[in-house]
Amino acid sequence: MIEIADLHKAFNQGQHNEYWAIQGVSLSLARGQVTAFMGPSGSGKTTLLSLIGCLARPTSGRIRLDGEDISGLPERFLTELRRRHFGFVFQQFNLIKGLSARDNVMLPAYPLGLPHRQLTERADALLAQFRLGHRADARVEWLSGGEQQRVAIARALINDPPILVADEPTANLDTALSREFLAILGELSGAGRTVLLTSHDPLVLDSPQVERRVALRDGRVVEA
Ligand SMILES: Nc1ncnc2c1ncn2[C@@H]1O[C@H](COP(=O)(O)OP(=O)(O)OP(=O)(O)O)[C@@H](O)[C@H]1O
Ligand SMILES: [Mg+2]
DSSP states (O other), rough: OEEEEEEEEEEEETSOOOEEEEEEEEEEEEEOOOEEEOOOOTTSSHHHHHHHHHHHOOOOOHHHHHHHOTTTOOHHHHHHHHHHHEEEOOOOOOOOOOOOOOHHHHHHGGTOOOOOOHHHHHHHHHHHHHTOOOGGBBBBBGSSSSHHHHHHHHHHTTTTEEEEEEEEEETOOOOHHHHHHHHHHHHHHHHOOEEEEEOOOOOHTTTTOOOEEEEEEETTTEEE
């Protein structure tokens, strides 16, 4: 369970361009559910996801992960927490060019210091799961958009995180690839993972794979 209580986030606090991107969000998010955050551009979706995923710190308010308060932890704990709990898929995928699909998938696992062979096997298994086994050695820039996205999902799962965070995951995908992503989403939630995503895409928002919709506006929840 993820519990968010009266969360606020200011950018440039105390300066002339101070901006409150999150203005008092309170929410409980169940484990094992697919939740989609929706709302107009600038409503705070990405900011909220990055606060939940410990990529940024709230200005005030609390986030509890299975009862543990993660909002006040020092950075060195956050890094570890992030690695243990979260996998991230970004809109631009953020894959490292010049590296193979397999090496990209393995990257987030290096800090854990697992034996290289075990890591390679795990990366290959994930790539195979997403029908990319035959492309493991290909440089990511040689892959199609949909293939790159599946590499990004595999990379997000390499540390076996219980929570997958995906910001506008279908923004760069055509309809067929977006449907493919939804199918993957269904598998992930079927396997008990919690998925938090943002989307503008009706194909995603209206899909049966999305179990809960949270609408934001001006940094506030207007519908949950
Ligand atoms: N680092 C930052 N510094 C200053 N303002 C920021 C920063 N990041 C975001 N903002 C502002 O906070 C508001 C919310 O941004 P956010 O990226 O969360 O919106 P969003 O709902 O994800 O929008 P979109 O649908 O366009 O991705 C925006 O007005 C944005 O300009
Ligand atoms: Mg955004």
